[in-house]
Amino acid sequence: MHAQRFTALLPVLPILTVMTVATVAWAAPQAATGARALPGPPVPARPVPAIGRAWPVGDRPAVLRGWEPPAGPYARGHRGVDLAAAPGAPVRAVSAGRVSFAGRVAGRGVVSVELSATGQPPLRTTYEPVRAAVRKGDEVAPGQVVGTVEPTGSHCARTCVHWGLLSGRTYLDPLSLLPPWLRRSGPSRLLPVLGVPLP
Numbered sequence: 001m002h003a004q005r006f007t008a009l010l011p012v013l014p015i016l017t018v019m020t021v022a023t024v025a026w027a028a029p030q031a032a033t034g035a036r037a038l039p040g041p042p043v044p045a046r047p048v049p050a051i052g053r054a055w056p057v058g059d060r061p062a063v064l065r066g067w068e069p070p071a072g073p074y075a076r077g078h079r080g081v082d083l084a085a086a087p088g089a090p091v092r093a094v095s096a097g098r099v100s101f102a103g104r105v106a107g108r109g110v111v112s113v114e115l116s117a118t119g120q121p122p123l124r125t126t127y128e129p130v131r132a133a134v135r136k137g138d139e140v141a142p143g144q145v146v147g148t149v150e151p152t153g154s155h156c157a158r159t160c161v162h163w164g165l166l167s168g169r170t171y172l173d174p175l176s177l178l179p180p181w182l183r184r185s186g187p188s189r190l191l192p193v194l195g196v197p198l199p
Contacts, residue, residue: 048123048165048167048172048173048176048177049118049177050176050177050178050179050180051095051115051117051118051177052094052095052142052177052178052179052182053094053095053142053143053182054092054093054094054142054143054182055083055092055094055178055182056083056091056092056093056094056125056127056161056163057083057084057085057089057090057091057092057149057161058083058084058085058089060183061083061084061085062083062084063081063082063083063084063175064082064083064084064156064157064158064160065078065081065082065156066078066081066175067079067080067081067173067174067175069171069173079164079171080126080162080163080164080165080171080174081162081163081173081174081175082155082156082160082161082162082163083160083161083163084156084158084159084160085149085159085160085161086149086159087149087150087151087159088148088149088151089148089149090145090147090148091111091127091130091145091146091147091148091149091161092142092143092144092145092146093113093125093140093141093142093143093144093146094125094142094174094177094178095113095115095116095125095142095177096115096116096139096140096141096142097113097114097115097116097122097125097139097140098113098114098116098137098138098139098140099111099112099113099114099134099135099136099137099138099139099140099146100112100113100114100124100136101136102132102134102135102136102138102146102147103132103136105128108128108129108150109128109129109130109131109132109147109150110126110127110128110129110130111126111127111128111130111132111134111146111147112124112125112126112127113125113126113140113146115177121167121168123165123166123167123172123177124165124166124167125163125164125165125174125177126162126163126164126165126166127146127147127161127162127163127164128161128162129149129150129152129161129162130146130147130148130149130150130161131147131148131149131150132146132147133145133146133147133148134146134147149161165177
């Protein structure tokens with residue numbers, strides 16, 4: 001009787017083996033890079049170029065909540081950063097690109113921009129809740145206004161803009177787009193040079 005059950009399972013074993021190998025192959029790059037993906041075909045994580053030339057809002061806005069990558073596709077986490085912003089404040093493109101979406105999702109205004117010269121698939125930033133000032137297909141320059149902060153629809157205790165970054169279906173830390181000089185807080189200071197004779 002046990003032999004009959006085993007014989008009945010023989011055609012299924014190759015399928016189970018392929019599924020196990022595919023799962024391990026998909027999980028390994030995700031675990032190694034720390035990137036978190038949506039369900040679907042995996043996209044190899046690649047370094048994020050620091051091509052940002054402007055913060056999405058303000059000069060150096062307060063980060064109300066940072067990027068907290070979830071443990072899995074449906075796990076809890078924070079798939080972007082929340083930046084403090086007043087209602088009606090302008091929201092800017094951090095880098096040059098093309099608007100891939102401008103509309104409403106689940107009652108919130110969303111603008112998504114595919115960033116130029118970032119490979120295939122291109123990196124994509126998202127901003128919400130935003131009243132769009134651009135349309136799908138528009139080319140945007142770094143620092144160009146793409147919309148304004150909506151007064152409602154924010155998930156923060158105070159009004160904020162949720163800024164996300166994706167590579168295909170993989171979430172990445174959007175702050176990594178900003179070069180160090182743009183992320184630094186406070187003004188630059190000149191320090192005295194000691195021990196050098198005056199000309």
